[in-house]
Amino acid sequence: xxxxxxxxxxxxxxxxxxxxxxxxxxxxxxxxxxxxxxxxxxxxxxxxxxxxxxxxxxxxxxxxxxxxxxxxxxxxxxxxxxxxxxxxxxxxxxxxxx
Amino acid sequence: xxxxxxxxxxxxxxxxxxxxxxxxxxxxxxxxxxxxxxxxxxxxxxxxxxxxxxxxxxxxxxxxxxxxxxxxxxxxxxxxxxxxxxxxxxxxxxxxxx
Numbered sequence: 001x002x003x004x005x006x007x008x009x010x011x012x013x014x015x016x017x018x019x020x021x022x023x024x025x026x027x028x029x030x031x032x033x034x035x036x037x038x039x040x041x042x043x044x045x046x047x048x049x050x051x052x053x054x055x056x057x058x059x060x061x062x063x064x065x066x067x068x069x070x071x072x073x074x075x076x077x078x079x080x081x082x083x084x085x086x087x088x089x090x091x092x093x094x095x096x097x098x
Numbered sequence: 099x100x101x102x103x104x105x106x107x108x109x110x111x112x113x114x115x116x117x118x119x120x121x122x123x124x125x126x127x128x129x130x131x132x133x134x135x136x137x138x139x140x141x142x143x144x145x146x147x148x149x150x151x152x153x154x155x156x157x158x159x160x161x162x163x164x165x166x167x168x169x170x171x172x173x174x175x176x177x178x179x180x181x182x183x184x185x186x187x188x189x190x191x192x193x194x195x196x
Contacts, residue, residue, distance in 0.1 A: 002142070039193070040193075041191035041192065041193060042191065042192050042193070044190050044192055045190035047188045052194070053189065089145075089146060090145045091105050091146060092141065092142050092143035093139035093141055093142065094139065094140050095138075095140070096137075096138040
């Protein structure tokens with residue numbers, strides 16, 4: 001299992017229609033083959049400047065690679081992520097020693 | 099639900115006895131009342147410099163506060179975390195709009 005996570009902050013004002021549109025379109029990522037346990041999250045710690053998080057799990061690296069190359073993911077990154085995300089950090093986890 | 103996560107890197111060499119000792123003692127955090135779904139993780143993305151992650155969930159803020167104040171947590175932070183962790187980032191998540 002590989003858990004792919006990204007913490008991020010949008011260029012849009014909090015609560016704006018643009019923010020809602022971004023998050024709604026991101027739901028399309030959940031339907032990409034190989035994506036399991038897709039979650040959209042609010043980041044609530046005051047110890048960092050990120051506002052949101054996405055988390056998803058893949059069975060193995062092949063499933064993760066398939067997601068990265070999938071047209072829906074490629075289009076989302078190009079059309080929404082790059083222009084609308086102010087700052088982000090990707091963290092990928094596997095079980096310790098696994 | 100509040101998911102408390104921390105990504106971190108130790109001062110110890112990878113694979114060292116000191117690293118194993120730190121991770122073994124961190125297991126004691128899982129037994130603190132209120133801690134659910136405690137996980138120790140390897141951080142495997144090359145897009146950041148963190149080596150490990152811990153993740154745990156709390157039913158609510160009261161459970162999270164109880165963990166922070168618990169003597170086992172306070173002692174772990176004082177005796178192991180502060181002296182042995184090189185760099186870390188805390189990210190806390192709740193379900194979007196929840």
